[in-house]
Amino acid sequence: MGRGIVVDYGGEVSSFGLTKVEREKLYGRRKKVVVDENGQDCSQAILTRDGTALLPAGCTASLYLNDAFEVCERGDLQAVGLDGAPLPEVESTLGVPTQLDGPIEASRLLDHIAKSVYELDPEELGQTLRELLEKGDIFETRFNYRKGYDDSPAFILQNEEGIFAIVGEPTEFEYLRNENATANEAEDEDEDPFDDDLDFSF
Amino acid sequence: MATRQIRISDEKKRDAHVNIEAPRRKERVSFVNSNGQAVKSDRLIKMTDEQTYEALLNKFEDDTRLAEALMDSDPEIPFDKAGRRVGWSDRVWIRQDGSVLFCARNLLVKYNPDGEEIERGDFIDVEATVSADGNPIPWSGRLFAPEDVVRKYVIGRVVRLRHVNGLTYDFLYQMAKELSDQNKLLLVRAMADSDDGKKKPAPLIFQTNGSPYNGFLEGRVDGDSYLLRLHLSNLELKRVTT
Numbered sequence: 001m002g003r004g005i006v007v008d009y010g011g012e013v014s015s016f017g018l019t020k021v022e023r024e025k026l027y028g029r030r031k032k033v034v035v036d037e038n039g040q041d042c043s044q045a046i047l048t049r050d051g052t053a054l055l056p057a058g059c060t061a062s063l064y065l066n067d068a069f070e071v072c073e074r075g076d077l078q079a080v081g082l083d084g085a086p087l088p089e090v091e092s093t094l095g096v097p098t099q100l101d102g103p104i105e106a107s108r109l110l111d112h113i114a115k116s117v118y119e120l121d122p123e124e125l126g127q128t129l130r131e132l133l134e135k136g137d138i139f140e141t142r143f144n145y146r147k148g149y150d151d152s153p154a155f156i157l158q159n160e161e162g163i164f165a166i167v168g169e170p171t172e173f174e175y176l177r178n179e180n181a182t183a184n185e186a187e188d189e190d191e192d193p194f195d196d197d198l199d200f201s202f
Numbered sequence: 203m204a205t206r207q208i209r210i211s212d213e214k215k216r217d218a219h220v221n222i223e224a225p226r227r228k229e230r231v232s233f234v235n236s237n238g239q240a241v242k243s244d245r246l247i248k249m250t251d252e253q254t255y256e257a258l259l260n261k262f263e264d265d266t267r268l269a270e271a272l273m274d275s276d277p278e279i280p281f282d283k284a285g286r287r288v289g290w291s292d293r294v295w296i297r298q299d300g301s302v303l304f305c306a307r308n309l310l311v312k313y314n315p316d317g318e319e320i321e322r323g324d325f326i327d328v329e330a331t332v333s334a335d336g337n338p339i340p341w342s343g344r345l346f347a348p349e350d351v352v353r354k355y356v357i358g359r360v361v362r363l364r365h366v367n368g369l370t371y372d373f374l375y376q377m378a379k380e381l382s383d384q385n386k387l388l389l390v391r392a393m394a395d396s397d398d399g400k401k402k403p404a405p406l407i408f409q410t411n412g413s414p415y416n417g418f419l420e421g422r423v424d425g426d427s428y429l430l431r432l433h434l435s436n437l438e439l440k441r442v443t444t
Contacts, residue, residue, distance in 0.1 A: 025442040064241040072235040106348035171225040175427035178371040
């Protein structure tokens with residue numbers, strides 16, 4: 001079993017080799033290039049604000065520092081979540097059978113943006129999954145390319161070009177209401193400030 | 203949440219200014235050291251342009267003399283600068299000999315999918331096609347099933363359309379309801395002014411020299427609340443290997 005995507009759908013294990021799909025591989029790319037007066041390509045560098053140091057590529061280093069400006073080795077770092085609690089490491093899902101759920105609605109996929117896309121080359125494809133993918137069904141699994149602290153949902157689907165996995169990032173937009181109407185409703189509950197507006201006796 | 207304003211038209215060709223919002227990116231992971239103290243990644247100076255191999259070779263004339271200098275002293279370390287935070291700084295362009303460029307010429311270089319350069323010419327700014335002051339985004343009338351869109355295009359970005367007052371709430375709510383009732387996504391393209399003075403459909407570009415996108419407008423409603431999202435794609439779901 002290779003280091004590709006492996007999924008378990010109802011007890012049937014399917015495995016796929018994967019190739020990343022990127023814009024430049026399909027359409028090529030455009031790049032803005034800066035040249036000097038002789039047409040020679042130039043490169044970017046950093047100039048410190050005091051003007052005392054010009055730093056071409058490779059002249060800086062990224063380090064982890066605490067508030068006391070003490071360097072911390074990467075191996076000594078512990079990842080924590082928003083609540084400060086240590087986060088367990090999440091192993092890579094490559095080569096590991098991962099549960100495949102579905103079929104799911106297309107709207108579930110629309111709740112995510114694509115972080116990365118892979119073209120899948122079936123090495124072993126279960127009969128049930130094959131038929132459902134050909135029918136146009138969409139499936140969801142979890143994906144983590146390399147060991148880290150967070151895995152992502154991945155959606156597997158097929159079109160006339162082949163089978164693909166779309167690794168997603170949730171967008172989590174909330175529905176919107178008319179805030180003005182809400183404010184008016186709140187005012188309605190209070191005493192009407194113009195209650196005696198029609199008093200002409202002054 | 204970053205907000206900006208655009209103009210958009212509905213099915214009845216009525217247009218309005220509404221806001222668009224990008225999703226908030228969540229920082230889920232931070233790091234602490236072995237004492238539980240928060241740490242942050244920072245960029246420090248290792249050396250400057252005077253300590254690069256080329257600069258040192260130029261100073262000591264050949265590799266043998268440079269090697270001797272490295273053994274005798276530390277010419278590769280700027281002791282007055284090494285270890286300083288880079289901090290506030292400016293990006294500059296430098297020539298291949300390391301000198302700073304004060305007058306830059308911008309070129310646009312095009313590469314084919316194999317990475318070969320196929321064209322090189324002056325870089326010309328491409329103006330945004332979507333803005334609060336420009337042409338409204340028209341209601342194209344071209345509707346697609348959500349299943350067809352997600353199987354054909356990669357959605358790389360998304361923005362939410364938000365009303366700015368009670369009238370635009372009605373305006374956007376009706377658009378969302380229309381799309382929700384039909385369970386369809388609307389193909390969205392901008393209208394750009396062309397050289398012959400006519401308006402022509404064009405990709406959605408949200409800022410000068412920004413990436414061009416095709417858009418798919420999706421609407422959902424729940425009681426008196428709505429969600430109107432513009433899904434943006436600049437990539438088709440195609441095989442890269444043949």
